[in-house]
Amino acid sequence: MSIYQHFRPEEREFIDQVINWKEYVEQNYAPKLTDFLDPREQQILSTVIGKHPDVKWELFGGAPGVERKRTLLFPEYLNAKEEDFQVRLFGIDYAKKFVNIEHRQVLGSLMSLGLKRGKFGDILIDGDNVQFFAAEEIADYIRGQLESIGRASIGLSELPLENAVGIAEEWNEMTTTVSSMRLDTVMSALFNISRQKSQQIIQHGQVKVNWTGIENTAFECGEGDVISARGYGRAKIITIEGKTKKDKYRVIAGRKK
Incomplete structure (x- = not known):
C-alpha cells in the first residue's frame, strides 16, 4: 500500500x-x-x-x-x-498613534524581502502590539532589510520568546448540511454566502485550503481541512458525520473571524 x-x-x-x-x-x-x-x-x-x-x-x-x-x-x-529549534521573536516598533498595521501588511513586507514563507512563523497582533517569529538563520538579514511595513517606517526589537503576546484560539462550532463537499458549496454553507459569491472569491484567488491558495471551485474538501477566505475569516471542517436521508452531508465545523 x-x-x-x-x-x-x-x-x-x-x-x-x-x-x-x-x-x-x-x-x-x-x-x-x-x-x-x-x-x-x-x-x-x-x-x-x-x-x-x-x-x-x-x-x-x-x-x-x-x-x-x-x-x-x-x-x-x-x-x-x-x-x-532556533526560533527568534521580533517586535515591530512604529508610530502607533498614527498608523494601524495589519497581518497581511506584515506578511507582505516580509515576503518582499525575497525569503520563503517557511522562514517566518506566526504573526501576532494584539491591539497595537505587533510581533512575528522568524528562523534564527535569517534574523540578521531581517534586521538589516526590513525598514517599513506598508507606508510606515518601522524599527525592530528582538524579544525573549516568553514576551510573545497571548493567542486566543476560539472556534465557534456549528452543524450544517451540504449537497456536496465541493469547495464552493462548503464555503457557501460555512460563511453564509451565496454559491455564486463563493465561486467569485475562489476564482479571484482569495481562498486558501490548508494554507494553500485554491482557485478550483470544484476542489474536494475533506475532514480536517481549514478554509480561509479574505474578508470572511476562517473555518475548519471538524467532522463529516455521514449523509442525511436527503443524501446531504452532515458537517460539524468551527468558524472564527
Missing part, C-alpha cells in the same frame, strides 16, 4: 521531502531542523513518520498556541531543547 494514496496528489512533493528528512537522520545519526511548517504539513509529517523506532521528532513555533512550527527530527538517543 502506497503512502501517497492517503493524501492529495499536490502533497506528494512534501511527502517526499519528509521521507528525505527521515532518511537523513537515519543515515547520518544527526538532527535535522525544518523551516516553519503549517498545520497541514505538520499533520502529514506526523502520519508519514509516526512513531519511528530510530527517528524522533518534536514541534516548536516559539510560543503555546501558534500554528506554524519548526520540526526537529533527531536520533532516538538525543533529546530536543527549546534552543535547538
Whole structure:
C-alpha cells in the first residue's frame, strides 16, 4: 500500500521531502531542523513518520498556541531543547498613534524581502502590539532589510520568546448540511454566502485550503481541512458525520473571524 494514496496528489512533493528528512537522520545519526511548517504539513509529517523506532521528532513555533512550527527530527538517543529549534521573536516598533498595521501588511513586507514563507512563523497582533517569529538563520538579514511595513517606517526589537503576546484560539462550532463537499458549496454553507459569491472569491484567488491558495471551485474538501477566505475569516471542517436521508452531508465545523 502506497503512502501517497492517503493524501492529495499536490502533497506528494512534501511527502517526499519528509521521507528525505527521515532518511537523513537515519543515515547520518544527526538532527535535522525544518523551516516553519503549517498545520497541514505538520499533520502529514506526523502520519508519514509516526512513531519511528530510530527517528524522533518534536514541534516548536516559539510560543503555546501558534500554528506554524519548526520540526526537529533527531536520533532516538538525543533529546530536543527549546534552543535547538532556533526560533527568534521580533517586535515591530512604529508610530502607533498614527498608523494601524495589519497581518497581511506584515506578511507582505516580509515576503518582499525575497525569503520563503517557511522562514517566518506566526504573526501576532494584539491591539497595537505587533510581533512575528522568524528562523534564527535569517534574523540578521531581517534586521538589516526590513525598514517599513506598508507606508510606515518601522524599527525592530528582538524579544525573549516568553514576551510573545497571548493567542486566543476560539472556534465557534456549528452543524450544517451540504449537497456536496465541493469547495464552493462548503464555503457557501460555512460563511453564509451565496454559491455564486463563493465561486467569485475562489476564482479571484482569495481562498486558501490548508494554507494553500485554491482557485478550483470544484476542489474536494475533506475532514480536517481549514478554509480561509479574505474578508470572511476562517473555518475548519471538524467532522463529516455521514449523509442525511436527503443524501446531504452532515458537517460539524468551527468558524472564527
